[in-house]
Amino acid sequence: MTDLIPSIQTAAVEAIAELYGKDVPVDEIVLQETKKEFEGDFTLVVFPLMRYKLGGGPPQVGEALGQALQARLPFIEGYNVIKGFLNLSIRSDWWQQFLGHLQGRPDFYRLNLGQGQSVVVEYCSPNTNKPLHLGHLRNIILGYALSRILEASGYQVHETCLYNDRGTNISKSMYAWLQAGKQETPEMAGVKGDKLVGDYYVAFSRQYAAEVGELIAKGLTKAEAEKAAPSMQAVHEMTVRWEAGDEAVRDLWRKMNQWVYTAFADTFAKLGVKFERFYYESQVYQRGKETVAEGLEKGVFYQEEDGSVVVDLTDDGLDKKVLLRSNGTSLYITQDLAIAEDKFESYQMDRSIYVVGNEQDYHFKVLFKILEKLGKPYAEGLYHLSYGMVDLPSGKMKSREGTTVEADDLMAEMIEQAARETQKLGKTEGMDEAELQALYRTLGIGALKYYLVKVDPRKRMLFDPNESIDLHGQTAPFIQSSYTRTVSIGRKAEAAGMDLVYHPDQTLETPMLEVERSLLRMIFRYPQVLQEAANGYNPALLANYAYDLAKEYNRFYHEAPVLRREQPQTSAFRFALSTQVGQTLKEALALLGIEMPERM
RNA sequence: GGUCCCAUAGCUCAAUGGAUAGAGCAUCUGCCUUCUAAGCAGACGGUUGCAGGUUCGAGUCCUGCUGGGAUCGCCA
Structure with missing residues (x-):
């Protein structure tokens, strides 16, 4: 059922061949979700087909294609053409089957893009002379989310962290x-x-x-x-x-x-991150010299008169770069050469990702170029996930001046804020102290992580303490509260002893609502969003998707009562839909390292 | 000065080269005896930094300019 889009594309290609005798490649058939203000589920954009001189303008071709597709594909219920856009409506019973198909099938939320390929993701990588701060938080959350996203996409992921300890x-x-x-x-x-x-x-x-x-x-x-x-x-x-x-x-x-490692371990535990392996600069920095020797041998590097070793990258649009000091000691980039080698020995990775701030763009250009010139087998799979700095309203953080926002402090504040807000709303009757503490943590840490991950990683972002601490609007608690609604309906139904087993073949008492179709379309889109997030190294796509889905769910929640005894079929359908939305939200946020409470 | 990145509503951010550029915050108006109001409905808010170009179609691609940021062989 998940091959709906390809089947429409194929049918369109066939129809064009039959109607016009022209051969159009499948990927020329552009399909997108129909915009809200028009009728339909999916839209075929006709304009690109004009290149093939089908004889007729976009409206004519759209009309002819609409007719042909409806005749060919039983799940297409109708269509309309507006300018060069062919809007297709999918039959309600197809959507009902789709929902039935999803039940008890968690593999819908997994892809196999990676086919088991090995990927190393290095992130966090702090200096050991000060606490983790806001910038590290963005880094950690991005690295963690990217790791989960790649894992869910079929890669075997190895998470590493480099301690700059000397x-x-x-x-x-x-x-x-x-x-x-x-x-x-x-x-x-x-x-x-x-x-x-x-x-x-x-x-x-x-x-x-x-x-x-x-x-x-x-x-x-x-x-x-x-x-x-x-x-x-x-x-x-x-x-x-x-x-x-x-x-x-x-x-x-x-x-x-x-002292520092013990403290970092505590912070990592609070954030729920776990590294497979730590690299220590003190242990590897000397090993870079082996790679330097190799480069000299291969003639990729050369030695200056003062004894320093240099690589000349001016032909590649870069500058000359010193790899070994004149006194023979190694530099930051030298150890990165060694670590890259070690990663390949340990993990035989197909891809190696470095989650590091964009201030080091140049460093990674040089590093990757050197590894390429050395002919390393893993050179092609190197990728720098370059994320933007986090600014404060007062400007840039400066750790030397102690004007940073420390990770531990910020997490504590967010948890406190979550506690205050929860107590104000007073909906946690019957929960014991341990459950409450866990809830505050889930909400507070979730809000913090969401705030940092919802922005496109590549872009510099502003951290406004007042805004970040707000738990309304586009935040994790908004999504979490939507999820608890899906759970709460289940509790209510159980208490009332209602039978809500969903039978996809049964006819609903009332026609499917637009908001219900819209939710089904959004769930349908999930694998595509995951794929884009994985291929584009962009967890923010999932964050924004989850918000959009939660928002639409809340509309559904207000418009469509689920538990209605007089309409058992509709009730069972809505309950299944509601539960599936909850499942989808939970899957999406889990990939971002954000947990779901069962009530709040 | 060289190279790279960024510029969208008052603020913070969205928008595979596709339809009338969308959310949140802030401001204002309604909605809790009905599945949790951390919610919903609505109002207000835009020359997508500027000028050209490519395209059937540009916030998105190209060129130039302005403004902001990063970086520029022996710091990490």
Whole structure:
């Protein structure tokens, strides 16, 4: 039944051959859902067919095709032609069969685009010197949703996360921690480990800024001052000692990173994300040198006089890029070469996706180009899901200045807001404390995730705390509440002892309503939306789809009473439809990492 | 300065090259003795940044311009 569209296309091709003796390829038959203001379910756009000189304008061809399709396809009940648009109406009993067909068939919500192909999705990838913030949240939600979408589309997905656990940034926190001399632990401070480490990072930035200011006042240029600041020199020295394996530095580094990992694990758990594998920059950064050697051997890279290794990509519209410092140490891009190799060894992936902000567009262009030049078998499957930054009404977030919105704080706030709103509405009678807490969490975290995922990933977005905390309108709670309505009707019917078993062959007491057809069309579209989301790496499509479906369901809810004893057939049909909408909403949001409450 | 991205209603966002560009928020008007009002119905709101071009048809594709953002060999 799901091949309705192809069967119309095929019939149209056949009809054209018969009527006009012309051969038109199937994909020239453009079918779309009929716009609300016109009558019909699907619309065949006639204009493109004019190229084939069928003899007659769009209205004539549309009329002839309409007639031919209705004669050929028993499920077409009627048609109308407006300008170059042929609107086709599908018989109500076909829609009834479609609904019956869906019942107990979860595979309707799965695709097999991937055919079991292996895909690696790397996301989140934080530095270990500060808490996760709003930007990480967008990243995590996108990466998680994309993973679920690809999984539902028939790929075997491996989720990885890269910890940038070494280098200047973490040295800054370590330096400031030592400077403070308090031997402070998260337990002592009563804060999460990532927060504590982040506080010292901010402390460093303050001290550094002050030193630079003083030096500039003494007459140094900004660049000179930044280089000469004692705190920064100490940090660089600390990084060198770390690389040399200095035990004291390594011990402190291990201790502070462990605080952070413990804290991150807690945040990941609250968000419901789980990585199959963590990569640690400290463990792989040296391995990049092997790839550098390989590139030199193959003549893809070359060595400058000062010893640094460089790749020249000017012929590819890019610049020259240093891959190994003159002192022999490796750079960020060097380790990415190593990790790409490791991923292929571990997962033999057909595609490898990096969910990383668009500020690194250039980095990934270079990385992918290098891997291509090295002739890596996986080079073709590399993809950078480049998402836009999250801005605050006050402007850009700056972690050095401590003006970020931290993930933990934001989640807590959203849960509190959900609790307040739920208590205000007072519809949770009989739920115990644990159930209530779970509900607040489902609503609050759901709202947050939805807010961040509903926007096209590629676009920069604004995070307005006031708007995001609103649980009305286009939000997760709106969709969740629509879902609970579908559940609640079932509870009511059960309590009333009604028999609502749906028999697709039985005739409804009243003709199918437009809103009912519309809901069926929307459910019918689900696989297509999933496919577009998977092929376009765009979870926002599912978020917007779920909202549209929920909105239409609410219209149905007001217009079409489900539980009516005097119309058992209609009642059973509506109940089946309502339940199926609920199922569809649940499937869609699950792919976005958003759970459904059974009541709220 | 070079390269890349973005610009749609007061604000935040939608719209496989297809019909009269749609939602939410905000403002205003109705609807809870009837399956949960986190809802529904309606009003208001647009020169899709500007100028050209391609096309039967452009918010969507191409060129130029304006404005905003990102980035530009030894940071990550």
